[in-house]
Amino acid sequence: MTELTLGKALGAGLRQAMLDDEKVVLLGEDIGKLGGVFRITDGLLAEFGAARVIDTPLAESGIVGMAVGLAFRGYRPVVEIQFDGFVYPAFDQIVSQVAKLHYRTQGRVKMPITIRIPWAGGIGAAEHHSESPEAYFAHTAGLRVIAVSNPEDAYRSLRQAIASDDPVVFFEPKRLYHHKGEVDLEAPLADAPPMGLARIVRPGTDATVLTYGAMVSTALQAAEAAEDEGIALEVIDLRSLSPVDYDSVAASVRKTGRVVVVHEASREAGLAAEVIASVTERCFEYLESAPLRVTGHDVPYPPAKLEKYHLPDLDRILDAVDRVLDRPHSLTGADV
Amino acid sequence: MSPQTTPIADAAQDLELSERILAPDGSRTPNARLDSYVADVDAPRLRALHRDMVILRRIDAEGVALQRQGQLGLWAPCQGQEATQIGTARALDPQDYVFPSYRETGVIYARGAQPGDYVRMWRGEEGAAYDPAALRVAPLQIIIGAQTLHAVGYALGIRHENAPEVAVTYFGDGATSQGDVNEAMIFAASYQAPVVFVCQNNHWAISEPVAVQSQYPIAGRAPGFGIPSLRVDGNDVLACMAAMRWALEHARSGKGPAYIEAVTYRMGPHTTADDPTRYRDEAELEAWRRRDPIARVEAYLRASGELSEEHVAETQAAADAVAKEMRAACLGMVTRPPLAVFDGVYAEPHTGLQRQRDEYAAYLASFEGEA
Ligand SMILES: Cc1ncc(C[n+]2csc(CCOP(=O)(O)OP(=O)(O)O)c2C)c(N)n1
Numbered sequence: 001m002t003e004l005t006l007g008k009a010l011g012a013g014l015r016q017a018m019l020d021d022e023k024v025v026l027l028g029e030d031i032g033k034l035g036g037v038f039r040i041t042d043g044l045l046a047e048f049g050a051a052r053v054i055d056t057p058l059a060e061s062g063i064v065g066m067a068v069g070l071a072f073r074g075y076r077p078v079v080e081i082q083f084d085g086f087v088y089p090a091f092d093q094i095v096s097q098v099a100k101l102h103y104r105t106q107g108r109v110k111m112p113i114t115i116r117i118p119w120a121g122g123i124g125a126a127e128h129h130s131e132s133p134e135a136y137f138a139h140t141a142g143l144r145v146i147a148v149s150n151p152e153d154a155y156r157s158l159r160q161a162i163a164s165d166d167p168v169v170f171f172e173p174k175r176l177y178h179h180k181g182e183v184d185l186e187a188p189l190a191d192a193p194p195m196g197l198a199r200i201v202r203p204g205t206d207a208t209v210l211t212y213g214a215m216v217s218t219a220l221q222a223a224e225a226a227e228d229e230g231i232a233l234e235v236i237d238l239r240s241l242s243p244v245d246y247d248s249v250a251a252s253v254r255k256t257g258r259v260v261v262v263h264e265a266s267r268e269a270g271l272a273a274e275v276i277a278s279v280t281e282r283c284f285e286y287l288e289s290a291p292l293r294v295t296g297h298d299v300p301y302p303p304a305k306l307e308k309y310h311l312p313d314l315d316r317i318l319d320a321v322d323r324v325l326d327r328p329h330s331l332t333g334a335d336v
Numbered sequence: 337m338s339p340q341t342t343p344i345a346d347a348a349q350d351l352e353l354s355e356r357i358l359a360p361d362g363s364r365t366p367n368a369r370l371d372s373y374v375a376d377v378d379a380p381r382l383r384a385l386h387r388d389m390v391i392l393r394r395i396d397a398e399g400v401a402l403q404r405q406g407q408l409g410l411w412a413p414c415q416g417q418e419a420t421q422i423g424t425a426r427a428l429d430p431q432d433y434v435f436p437s438y439r440e441t442g443v444i445y446a447r448g449a450q451p452g453d454y455v456r457m458w459r460g461e462e463g464a465a466y467d468p469a470a471l472r473v474a475p476l477q478i479i480i481g482a483q484t485l486h487a488v489g490y491a492l493g494i495r496h497e498n499a500p501e502v503a504v505t506y507f508g509d510g511a512t513s514q515g516d517v518n519e520a521m522i523f524a525a526s527y528q529a530p531v532v533f534v535c536q537n538n539h540w541a542i543s544e545p546v547a548v549q550s551q552y553p554i555a556g557r558a559p560g561f562g563i564p565s566l567r568v569d570g571n572d573v574l575a576c577m578a579a580m581r582w583a584l585e586h587a588r589s590g591k592g593p594a595y596i597e598a599v600t601y602r603m604g605p606h607t608t609a610d611d612p613t614r615y616r617d618e619a620e621l622e623a624w625r626r627r628d629p630i631a632r633v634e635a636y637l638r639a640s641g642e643l644s645e646e647h648v649a650e651t652q653a654a655a656d657a658v659a660k661e662m663r664a665a666c667l668g669m670v671t672r673p674p675l676a677v678f679d680g681v682y683a684e685p686h687t688g689l690q691r692q693r694d695e696y697a698a699y700l701a702s703f704e705g706e707a
Contacts, residue, residue, distance in 0.1 A: 025496075051496045057526055062485055062519030069489020069503070072433070072474060077489075089515070096479050097486070104463025104475055107680040141681050141689070165683035196687060243688035 007177035009151035013158035028080030060090035078114045085128030099142030119171040124304040132265030137169040138242040145241040147171040149216040151181035160195040173214035198245035204234035207258035212238040222317040258324040259291035267295040292320040356569040362635025373578035379642040389418040392442040394655035403608040408458040416603035419629030423576025434473040435487040435505040447471040452665035481514030491529035510541025525562040528592035532583040538602035543615040555597035570600030571629040
């Protein structure tokens, strides 16, 4: 076991993937000498050379489109989008090309492309640097969507994403880049749980909190606070947003009967809506109350000084927990 | 240094500015730049190119007919562009890889497409009409310009492997306005990728004339990206072949990308859903009829005593035979069963989709045994 930050764990994952398969090439803005604006690719240029760690012109559609061509040629490109808010110029290449080529060609053309996106808010960043675009991609057939929440997961799932023959949009919570955790660098990938599985990060019996990314730690804090009041929350890190591991989710909901979904992306047509609809379809008769969402508001990501009002926090989560448990609750008092 | 402006060409610049070997009347004009690239094209080879163009025109006509008869949802005709497509595609080596747009029927023909390959996508049977690895042609691209980036990425792979191959991409004059095409040129130049850009300037992007996309000869843009270019008469099969050989040689020898603008004309509608009479002059069409790419080769061969009536008849018969096979392949297509809609979305199992597939399978099964 080695203690690593989430950022370093990602770097270690990239390095290992490049050692494992020489067809793995990295593409992105500033990923070479600089090591990326978050230094995730630090040292990789020196180790693997400019043919495998490719500094690109400043053009996101170009980067992803190039990756498509490299995939045609048998490579496994790993793309770094500098920030979440800059993926939109590449949206067309991702949803129209990367996602569809396997289907269009009856599986004859594979797109084993990993698109890494430093993601979401909470770091006081400038405009366009705190976006949560995951629902756009989870809505697109042909893509897998992964969101990591801790160093161990980051190291392992990134390697799994790169090894996958499917394209993976890989969200890295930049708020957690410097968070540390134990990583088993030696564990064989084959022994790891599949990339698509959810994980119970804290077992409990009273209500299920479903979340992912940086919100996992917020949900854990809420669970600790709830424990003081004698409530045992089960916190599940979804980890995979497409596919969602509904078997694990449903097992938990059948146990607790109560559901809160937390994400910082805004609410309308977001992932929480999808997760709740699916949970309702599968476990309606087990539900003791209507599932609730705790999300960012339906507003553009607010300026840094206001983001604390946008991001779900411990209190908003606890308020929703009170409501699904039919307890008197603090914040709104009103029905949704 | 005092500021200097780059001169803008006369927007009304005309075709005579482009490189040519065979004039519309079939006379052969010496071309110091291009002649050496087609020195080996003797009468039998030229007859073969002529034959290709005649067959392509027949395939294209059959595509239109099949669409009119309700057999295809859509067809994108390429009549008038035979010289560009055949001339450039016949210059390729088998191992080169092509990233086409939807209009490149002649290019896939030259790459060895099978009769059904022309129609499978337009009929709506499969997303891609053929096996890309077999033809070494990526699936026909509908998103304007997207494929140019794919070609550059592919070419970057070629470069890393020091392979003697070249990636080639085809696109229209409208596509040159797209960000992707401009990004592709930047990436190609930055990495000196072995890629050839072929812009088929057929003068129209649906109803928008080329002047809406460009106030400068399109080939003139490439040097601004650091890419050498040639502007050729796209209705002159020899000039197209020569230009492509120049471009391929350039790319293959490690000198990086090359760019060709083939100035041609789309004689028919943009697609079978289009009505060009709403935006296009009959006089313009008439002028282009006089530049027909097939007629000019015929005139040349005839004047040099190299076109027998037998050859003409045999070529027409061959074209009819190909069209017949294409029609038979089209009409004989069997649509895949309902659950095939789920096939091939992912390379590896996806539990969400698996569940939907199972649900739909159960739903379908519930009808079994019903009268
Ligand atoms: C991104 C995108 N925008 C719009 C369209 C609709 N469309 C299809 S063909 C076309 C015109 C393309 O013109 P050009 O690039 O000159 O090629 P041509 O069809 O003339 O061969 C348009 C606008 C599209 N397919 N893709």
